[in-house]
Amino acid sequence: MTLTNFKFHGGIHPKQLKDLSRDRAIESISWRDEDEIVITLSQGIGSLNHPILSIGDSVQAKQRISECYGEISVPVHSPCDGTITAIEERPATHPSGLQAVAIVIKPDADSSKIDINKANDLVNHKIDVSKLSELLSSLTAEEIISKIRIGGVIGLGGAGFPTCAKLHGGIKTNIETLIINGMECEPRITCDDRLMRERAIEIIAGVEILDHLLHPNSIKIGVEDNKPEAILALEIATTSSTSSIEIITTPTLYPSGGERQLIQLLTGKEVPSGTLPSAIGVVCQNVATVAALYHALLERPLTHRVVTVTGDGVESAGNYSVPIGIPIDSLLTQCGVVDSVRITVGGPMMGFELHNSRSPITKTVNCLIVEKNSSLPSAPERYNCIRCASCSDACPAKLMPQQLYWAAQSRDFEQTEKLNLFDCIECGCCDFVCPSKIPLVSYYRYAKGVIRGAKQEQNRADEARVRHEFHDARITREKAEKAEKLAKKRAALKAKKESNKSTDKPNDADKKGAAIRAAIKRAEAKKKAAAANS
Numbered sequence: 001m002t003l004t005n006f007k008f009h010g011g012i013h014p015k016q017l018k019d020l021s022r023d024r025a026i027e028s029i030s031w032r033d034e035d036e037i038v039i040t041l042s043q044g045i046g047s048l049n050h051p052i053l054s055i056g057d058s059v060q061a062k063q064r065i066s067e068c069y070g071e072i073s074v075p076v077h078s079p080c081d082g083t084i085t086a087i088e089e090r091p092a093t094h095p096s097g098l099q100a101v102a103i104v105i106k107p108d109a110d111s112s113k114i115d116i117n118k119a120n121d122l123v124n125h126k127i128d129v130s131k132l133s134e135l136l137s138s139l140t141a142e143e144i145i146s147k148i149r150i151g152g153v154i155g156l157g158g159a160g161f162p163t164c165a166k167l168h169g170g171i172k173t174n175i176e177t178l179i180i181n182g183m184e185c186e187p188r189i190t191c192d193d194r195l196m197r198e199r200a201i202e203i204i205a206g207v208e209i210l211d212h213l214l215h216p217n218s219i220k221i222g223v224e225d226n227k228p229e230a231i232l233a234l235e236i237a238t239t240s241s242t243s244s245i246e247i248i249t250t251p252t253l254y255p256s257g258g259e260r261q262l263i264q265l266l267t268g269k270e271v272p273s274g275t276l277p278s279a280i281g282v283v284c285q286n287v288a289t290v291a292a293l294y295h296a297l298l299e300r301p302l303t304h305r306v307v308t309v310t311g312d313g314v315e316s317a318g319n320y321s322v323p324i325g326i327p328i329d330s331l332l333t334q335c336g337v338v339d340s341v342r343i344t345v346g347g348p349m350m351g352f353e354l355h356n357s358r359s360p361i362t363k364t365v366n367c368l369i370v371e372k373n374s375s376l377p378s379a380p381e382r383y384n385c386i387r388c389a390s391c392s393d394a395c396p397a398k399l400m401p402q403q404l405y406w407a408a409q410s411r412d413f414e415q416t417e418k419l420n421l422f423d424c425i426e427c428g429c430c431d432f433v434c435p436s437k438i439p440l441v442s443y444y445r446y447a448k449g450v451i452r453g454a455k456q457e458q459n460r461a462d463e464a465r466v467r468h469e470f471h472d473a474r475i476t477r478e479k480a481e482k483a484e485k486l487a488k489k490r491a492a493l494k495a496k497k498e499s500n501k502s503t504d505k506p507n508d509a510d511k512k513g514a515a516i517r518a519a520i521k522r523a524e525a526k527k528k529a530a531a532a533n534s
């Protein structure tokens, strides 16, 4: 274990509030007899999936049930044996609270409720790991990435970026450093902590797969110093690893788990604005994602994930391995939810309030905070900005949050872009420190939404213009081709006539006339000869 020597700008120390769940080992919770499984077709970042089965079709656990066409997209799978009962819009687990198209499955009464990703005990993992290098050497890099893609793996730390897309970029670049994100810096969330403590061998196996694919010069796993058990478990697991892995501990500071902040903490390098980590030779993956890609390589697609359930609104706070698609209200009922609660999806800093508890668990849901309505603080009174600059001091992206706020408030979106709005990771540090209690992040989200909407609209208009111009060009080209063909035909006819005139060769009519005249002459000569003889 090494302590980091580097820092990033800003950051805050919110209360950790992890005690309710951090010492609760991962348990499996599955669907109840009355539940249906709702698999949303747009999970994480990426283009929409298309169902490959129909209503009434039977499915089996682990079966792929959708197809995806873009490179930045992965399919979804059924976590159970069952029957597809609907393909329709259902409440989405999204800040917008809108609906999203989903495949709805009624699990068979006798479908196994065992978590197929957890069911492998340590002994089995050891067997798998020992076979790993043999398996890796039998596959090409493309085949390995394809298995990870077909296994439906996306970033499980919250962003949901398809892992295959990051790896495709990685194998084409010279990767200096592979970083594994075990920071889990946001308050209340403990699922990655438990995963590192209980399944370090799977994580290290996943790291070996990435080492085989990317050939980085160094591999660093970053963990905050408030997770000593996780650090120890990872250290033990790395002792038998074939990869050279360094575990780096960092001081507990929010948002040290932000991708750019973590890279800076572990390497001292800053990712330039508007570029990806690969631009400075870094690939970053979350610990849960790394474990999931190990499973995917062994033909166990992403059908379950670990979710922290916490807050004073549930009797059994803990870390639960649950099927993706289980309705959130089923999960919370099984955890002993009390009446009249507010549910936050994700952590208290970056999460969002859930609008409909029938929404399903998706691949990116890492935490549910359930709070009694009676214990919620009333909304703080808001004051004018006093230009104290506390927000700039706290901003890990080195932005000027107060200026961004003024620009967004006055709808000067061009100015928000000039102020690097899209470098904002929506960490909420500025909100946290603002003495005037201005909900700054909500202004940035609004501005981003407007700008993205305008860009989409512009793209659609550009595409329509290109289509129209292409259509016009095709019509003009066809007309020109037709005219050219006609002109050639006319010219050929004219040339033929000219050629007939210029040669003295008798034409067919002349030949016919000459034959008739010769026949008449022969008949007259015959007549004369007959008269002379008589």
Ligand code: SF4
Pocket: 384, 385, 386, 387, 388, 389, 390, 391, 392, 401, 402, 405, 430, 433, 434, 435, 436, 437, 438
């Ligand atoms: S922290 Fe709040 S009050 Fe202070 S400058 Fe920023 S927005 Fe203004």
Ligand code: SF4
Pocket: 391, 394, 395, 396, 397, 398, 399, 400, 401, 423, 424, 425, 426, 427, 428, 429, 430, 431, 440, 441, 444
């Ligand atoms: S939410 Fe954005 S502007 Fe505010 S501190 Fe975080 S990165 Fe900076």
